[in-house]
Amino acid sequence: MDTESTYSGYSYYSGRSRGSHRHGERSRDRHKSRGKDSRSEKSVTITAPPAEPLLADPAVRGEQVQDDNWGETTTAVTGTSEHSLSQEDVVRITKDLEESVGLDCRRYLGLALAVVLGLLVFLTPLAFLALPHLLWPEKLQSCGTACEGLFISVAFKLLILLLAVWALFFRPPRAGLPRVFVFRALLAVLVLLFVASYWLFYGVRILDSQDENYQGIVQYAVSLVDALLFIHYLAIVLLELRQLQPCFSVCVARSTDGEARHYNLGQLSIQRAALAILERYYCDFPVHNPALLSASKSRAAKHLAGLKVYNVDDAFRSKLKAYLFDSPGNNAAAAAGMVQSQSRAMIAATARRRDTSHNELYYEEAEHERRVRKRKSRLVVAVEEAFTHIKRMQEEEQKKAPGDVMDPREAAQAIFPSMARALQKYLRTTKQQHCHSMESIQQHLAFCITNNMTPKAFLECYLTPGPTLQYGRDHWLARKWTLISEASVTSGLKDGSTFALRCLDFGLVVTTKRIPYIQMSEEYIDPKSHKFVLRLQSETSV
């Protein structure tokens, strides 16, 4: 019975547009569910919001907020506030298409350059060793024992260099940064210059003069490989080691809800620091939930609605000035208003009436808290009860009764309906319903059952918003980031530098502070100097 309603739920949302259709669908669903309810448990379906953007009109969103009964009466549930961002979705996708071509070109160019450089570096010593044999084999002195020993040395050093380069450079790229990575570019230039100078020397002094001392040539090749290993050491220090020691404390704050974290970073350029911060953002920051911001936005709208704006002429303005400066308590509004434009006056209507918005906020929040706690307690009880229906079967029992055996997925589907309604109500109250689809909930339930987790463990990921990474990709609301900085992004972090990372829906503001230079001095205390006296102070009455 569940699968039927599920299927119908999904099929409605595979690409149809909203608006007028929804009413018809909903009434049909209501009718269908009523018929079902008469013979079985109520069941609800939670569908995932569709991946492609839909052109939603604002009226739709308003409707969703007011309707409270769809948990009981409908079998299909709409995703909510994500669709209010669908305009941005369209913009985002077109931007992606435009820029992906450019980025790919850059990445492949970098990759190609790296491959060419690597081949050059590896083949050069081998070329140095092989060319004399190819070009003037008769003149060449035979290679003695020491020379052949050097062959082994070259071989192993090249092998070590190969492994080291593979370990350091052959890693999947973590990100595409706006500017070129300065240290890597410098190192590449250094290697190129180095190899070029060696080739120059080789070409002039050895190839042209056709030197017969083969041992000298082999030693030359060995020195090249040694120097390459030292350059690799330089690369490790510049690229990996230098930024390990923490030097700066950065404060990262999300612009929409003020969620902030502090991290310690070493000496990095601004773009690399931004990359490090973003990686930690995905792991640490709770997922951005636009539904939680609607309350403050409506309050802000109400504040603005209380002010009236008039166009006045000078005569009236002078009278107004006199009036405003005479009455007490209006001076602040008057001063601000006069500063603004010449031809407008702001009359604060709220100055006269008592502002009770703080009162409303307090009671609203208290009421919301109470509601959340009530729903949570119902949810916990429902889940605990549901979990008691499932028991892990032992090995001996498995052989005895193979009839009713279920695998975790089926077990999850069996106990899910009894807790579905409570869970959905809770998610709706805490405005998290768009983060969890029914599919994901059932998957999580199956996972918990398989791993013998308690009901509390199952509920943990719904009670607190987890880090962004834990949710599916389409809930991140942050795929492409823009680094906004006054200083050049390849310049290093400095004390007091700030920059922002913006994605379409929100931004992260980063401020840096340097960890202070600590001057420490020592003081030696002789262990024998720890001596104590007994100090009495008694008072006697006589």
Added chain:
Amino acid sequence: MSKYIPGQPLTAVVERIEIQKLRQGDNLILGFSIGGGIDQDPGQNPFTNDKTDKGIYVTRISENGPADVAGLREGDKIMQVNGWDMTMVTHDKARKTLTKKNQDVVRLLVTRRSLEEAVKQSMGKKQ
């Protein structure tokens, strides 16, 4: 109260106070408490500026007791009791000297800062 310099005689302006002991049950009480002594910590004495003064000080006076009636005040430093010196004694010795069972009367020589100042003022007026 002048600072005591070891080896030098100590001068102070003192007041003579005679206290009649009061019989309470089996004890003869004087109605005040003493603190200080050469075996005590002078740094905790709140009645003097000189924190090395190890003399015996009156720390508390019971209301309308014999000492209160006789004119003893809190913060007084006891210099002599019945002729016995109190400036360089242990706390216990001072207690014993004051509470001798066979004596009904104790004659104290006490000094306080206000006495010095009064003398200075009167000497100043004379001049």
